[in-house]
Amino acid sequence: MPSTRRRLLAASALFGLAIPATARTLKEALPWSPNEAYPPERVVPGPWVFFTAGEAATVEAIADRVIPADELGPGGKEAGCAVFIDRQLAGPYGTSAWLYMRPPFARGTPSQGLQDEDPPAVQYRKGLGALTSYCTGRYGGRRFEALTPQQQDEVLTAMEKGEAKDPGADLRGFFEQLLNNMTEGFFADPIYGGNKDMCGWRLLGFPGTRYDYREVIAAPNQKYTLPPVALTGRPEWMR
Amino acid sequence: MRRLPAKDVVVIGLGWTGSIMALELCRAGLDVVAIERGPWRDTPTDFPPNVAPDELRNSIRQDIFLRPAQETLTFRNSLEQTALPIRRFGSFLLGNGVGGSGVHWNGQTWRFLPTDFRARSHLIERYGEGFLPPDNTIQDWPMSYEEMEPYYDRFEYVCGISGKAGNLKGERQEGGNPFEGARQRDYPTPPMRQGQAPGMFAKAAAELGFHPFPCPSANMSQAYTNPYGMRLAPCTYCGFCERFGCGNYSKSSPQSCVLPALIRHPGFEGRTDCQVTKINLTPDRKRATGVTYVDLQGQEWEQPAELVLVCAYGLFNTRLLLLSGIGQPYDPVRNEGVVGRNYAYQITTGVNGFFDNVEMNLWAGAGAHGMIIDDFNGDNFDHAPHGFVGGAYLAGYATNARPITARPTPPGTPRWGAQWKKVTAESYNRTANVGTHGSVMSYRGSYLDLDPTYKDQFGLPLMRLTFDFHENELKMSRYCTDRAVEIARAMGAKSMQVGYRQGPYSVVPYQTTHNTGGTVMGNDPKTSVVNRYTQSWDVPNVFVSGASLFPQNAGYNPTGTVGALAYWAVEAIRDRYLKNPGRLVDA
Numbered sequence: 157m158p159s160t161r162r163r164l165l166a167a168s169a170l171f172g173l174a175i176p177a178t179a180r181t182l183k184e185a186l187p188w189s190p191n192e193a194y195p196p197e198r199v200v201p202g203p204w205v206f207f208t209a210g211e212a213a214t215v216e217a218i219a220d221r222v223i224p225a226d227e228l229g230p231g232g233k234e235a236g237c238a239v240f241i242d243r244q245l246a247g248p249y250g251t252s253a254w255l256y257m258r259p260p261f262a263r264g265t266p267s268q269g270l271q272d273e274d275p276p277a278v279q280y281r282k283g284l285g286a287l288t289s290y291c292t293g294r295y296g297g298r299r300f301e302a303l304t305p306q307q308q309d310e311v312l313t314a315m316e317k318g319e320a321k322d323p324g325a326d327l328r329g330f331f332e333q334l335l336n337n338m339t340e341g342f343f344a345d346p347i348y349g350g351n352k353d354m355c356g357w358r359l360l361g362f363p364g365t366r367y368d369y370r371e372v373i374a375a376p377n378q379k380y381t382l383p384p385v386a387l388t389g390r391p392e393w394m395r
Numbered sequence: 396m397r398r399l400p401a402k403d404v405v406v407i408g409l410g411w412t413g414s415i416m417a418l419e420l421c422r423a424g425l426d427v428v429a430i431e432r433g434p435w436r437d438t439p440t441d442f443p444p445n446v447a448p449d450e451l452r453n454s455i456r457q458d459i460f461l462r463p464a465q466e467t468l469t470f471r472n473s474l475e476q477t478a479l480p481i482r483r484f485g486s487f488l489l490g491n492g493v494g495g496s497g498v499h500w501n502g503q504t505w506r507f508l509p510t511d512f513r514a515r516s517h518l519i520e521r522y523g524e525g526f527l528p529p530d531n532t533i534q535d536w537p538m539s540y541e542e543m544e545p546y547y548d549r550f551e552y553v554c555g556i557s558g559k560a561g562n563l564k565g566e567r568q569e570g571g572n573p574f575e576g577a578r579q580r581d582y583p584t585p586p587m588r589q590g591q592a593p594g595m596f597a598k599a600a601a602e603l604g605f606h607p608f609p610c611p612s613a614n615m616s617q618a619y620t621n622p623y624g625m626r627l628a629p630c631t632y633c634g635f636c637e638r639f640g641c642g643n644y645s646k647s648s649p650q651s652c653v654l655p656a657l658i659r660h661p662g663f664e665g666r667t668d669c670q671v672t673k674i675n676l677t678p679d680r681k682r683a684t685g686v687t688y689v690d691l692q693g694q695e696w697e698q699p700a701e702l703v704l705v706c707a708y709g710l711f712n713t714r715l716l717l718l719s720g721i722g723q724p725y726d727p728v729r730n731e732g733v734v735g736r737n738y739a740y741q742i743t744t745g746v747n748g749f750f751d752n753v754e755m756n757l758w759a760g761a762g763a764h765g766m767i768i769d770d771f772n773g774d775n776f777d778h779a780p781h782g783f784v785g786g787a788y789l790a791g792y793a794t795n796a797r798p799i800t801a802r803p804t805p806p807g808t809p810r811w812g813a814q815w816k817k818v819t820a821e822s823y824n825r826t827a828n829v830g831t832h833g834s835v836m837s838y839r840g841s842y843l844d845l846d847p848t849y850k851d852q853f854g855l856p857l858m859r860l861t862f863d864f865h866e867n868e869l870k871m872s873r874y875c876t877d878r879a880v881e882i883a884r885a886m887g888a889k890s891m892q893v894g895y896r897q898g899p900y901s902v903v904p905y906q907t908t909h910n911t912g913g914t915v916m917g918n919d920p921k922t923s924v925v926n927r928y929t930q931s932w933d934v935p936n937v938f939v940s941g942a943s944l945f946p947q948n949a950g951y952n953p954t955g956t957v958g959a960l961a962y963w964a965v966e967a968i969r970d971r972y973l974k975n976p977g978r979l980v981d982a
């Protein structure tokens with residue numbers, strides 16, 4: 157039952173389950189079973205999977221400062237950036253399941269890349285804790301999400317510059333992690349929970365997964381006018 | 396360990412070279428088994444059009460690539476440092492599973508220059524020995540461009556490459572690359588259609604007196620049927636090419652060009668999700684008896700065979716030879732030994748130009764879609780005034796503008812907030828890139844060996860990469876990047892973001908998956924692992940394929956040459972080795 161096996165593998169890839177599989181032999185016919193394919197699981201809005209309510213409120217507030225809502229379109233919160241990050245942290249990304257995580261861990265040079273023992277899920281837990289302690293210590297007991305937008309920008313700028321310090325985590329590194337994941341969520345296919353109604357793609361004018369642009373190449377320098385399409389289709393197609 | 400019935404040939408790895416060599420040897424009447432470390436992958440199941448164009452999954456989380464948890468390398472810039480594991484791949488992304496890196500390559504399909512094959516002799520003849528960079532270990536290839544030409548032709552016709560010849564049997568052809576070596580016939584399919592940005596690049600380059608031509612492309616300009624009867628469809632410029640499988644059968648790959656013929660061949664058997672851990676040798680170490688591999692359950696198997704083809708991608712070819720004790724490992728301190736020697740890479744840079752009043756539409760593109768100039772590659776220009784060797788091609792590619800990765804903004808733009816959002820929206824469709832893709836010479840301190848500390852899932856040592864960019868390459872790259880800036884300016888860019896490559900080499904940002912050397916071929920067993928037919932000097936029933944054979948890296952993507960070498964080697968196996976199994980070249 158190759159198709160079932162691969163489906164399980166796909167599921168294990170997405171959810172980080174450890175499912176044993178068997179090696180396969182290729183002989184005389186191309187392996188084929190009807191309708192076999194491995195689409196990603198679609199993220200549906202709903203309760204937080206990884207974040208606590210407090211953490212989610214902080215991340216949503218950050219999302220709206222990193223990508224503010226304005227006349228150009230929705231901000232990071234409405235786009236679902238926090239939902240995106242929540243689901244990513246709950247999967248193999250969150251646990252670094254696909255990465256080489258064997259010891260010994262040592263601090264390397266920047267050119268040696270990631271050497272952190274903490275996978276992203278742990279970094280978020282520690283980073284959000286440190287951010288809360290930094291904010292409450294500095295702004296009279298108020299958490300990040302309770303600050304004014306101006307104060308929030310002040311905090312994020314201090315993190316970016318490495319001026320915000322807290323014993324709980326490297327807030328500068330955490331800022332980079334946040335920025336990365338926010339923009340991933342804003343611009344990844346909506347199937348992963350962010351980029352709601354393809355708002356990120358509309359902002360850019362990226363037409364998505366239409367998969368055939370021969371006409372665009374044939375007629376250069378024209379504004380593309382068709383609306384974007386995602387792996388999940390278009391909002392208009394859904395009821 | 397369970398022992399399996401013997402086969403004529405065992406092929407390690409079922410990517411580009413493994414599938415080609417397996418098919419050719421099946422057709423020669425041999426019983427062939429291929430062992431592949433990753434899963435089976437095919438177009439309709441693994442990358443149909445409604446699944447493939449997923450930037451997060453394939454490009455960012457690297458679902459389609461080798462996972463470091465399965466196998467990785469350690470890395471350091473120099474001998475004095477302690478190597479640490481590459482825990483997440485960045486600088487290069489490696490193939491895993493049937494099709495290998497051929498599944499998710501771009502398809503920029505080049506031939507090396509005739510002078511690249513005589514790198515050392517040519518440079519000394521033209522500039523004198525003192526002109527070569529300090530500590531270099533540059534050496535000539537063991538064959539000439541003219542000898543390789545029929546095999547380049549063969550691979551290009553199997554792929555259906557779209558392009559325009561610049562030199563047909565010595566005659567210059569308008570619109571092609573005037574610097575290329577002579578070809579016996581034109582490309583199998585005409586060049587791709589170029590859009591806005593490549594068109595602007597070509598116009599500007601021509602105005603500056605350079606010689607633009609379309610990139611030789613494995614993305615089909617029209618439908619094509621290859622010599623194995625495989626049919627490819629026209630490319631739709633979907634913009635999801637490099638790092639993605641092609642859902643249209645439009646990108647030449649093992650899947651679209653070779654595997655259906657191979658798997659249906661009665662002489663073939665493939666085993667997937669099985670990782671070869673060792674090439675087994677007789678006690679006198681003069682003959683290979685087959686391979687050992689481990690399946691997903693952790694069961695160990697011995698597959699005996701008369702002939703072992705190492706087709707595991709350059710880096711893993713080298714690791715397998717090191718793990719198996721074939722050939723003397725290279726020692727950079729004593730400058731002795733051969734396996735792991737002459738590791739080289741590619742040096743790349745990019746200039747982002749920001750324009751007004753234009754719709755670049757760069758999201759419409761393909762992996763090898765773009766215009767090129769070769770005026771500054773190899774030895775196509777006089778190096779005497781510059782004090783470096785080697786060169787780069789300059790490219791106006793339209794390979795993609797996928798939104799997570801490709802959102803450059805002019806210098807000075809904040810990285811987040813309202814202003815970032817505004818400028819990002821304004822710049823996205825008004826940016827074009829001029830890239831440089833340069834050669835890297837081989838040096839004494841750039842090499843591969845086994846790591847003393849870090850192990851893989853089977854407890855075997857990871858391979859250790861010691862590499863940095865040398866002054867010669869940084870100088871060359873700067874010179875070529877300055878030419879790219881000139882072109883971007885001539886294209887009308889109102890501002891630019893210029894990314895000069897600076898040392899030290901880092902494994903973090905993606906550069907290219909063009910790792911070369913480690914099992915270098917040559918005419919002298921003191922400075923090569925395999926002979927001119929890619930046959931191990933030490934164990935003559937072992938042949939090695941891939942870019943690990945390159946003595947140093949030229950300014951081109953490797954796979955045109957890697958494919959040609961596979962056809963060259965398999966012909967030598969079929970027509971020479973099988974008739975008289977033993978050393979094809981006397982040491």
Ligand SMILES: Cc1cc2nc3c(=O)[nH]c(=O)nc-3n(C[C@H](O)[C@H](O)[C@H](O)COP(=O)(O)OP(=O)(O)OC[C@H]3O[C@@H](n4cnc5c(N)ncnc54)[C@H](O)[C@@H]3O)c2cc1C
Nearest residue numbers: 408410411412432495496501502503671707941952953954
């Ligand atoms: C993102 C990307 C873009 C690229 N773009 C270009 C381009 O535009 N132009 C170009 O010329 N080249 C390009 N390349 C490089 C090109 O893909 C390779 O040169 C080519 O695929 C090499 O062929 P190969 O047979 O040596 O290795 P692969 O095609 O990689 O095949 C090797 C196979 O061996 C298997 N293997 C490894 N170790 C073992 C083991 N121990 N046991 C069993 N199996 C094993 C691997 O899983 C893999 O399937 C690109 C590569 C990447 C990753």
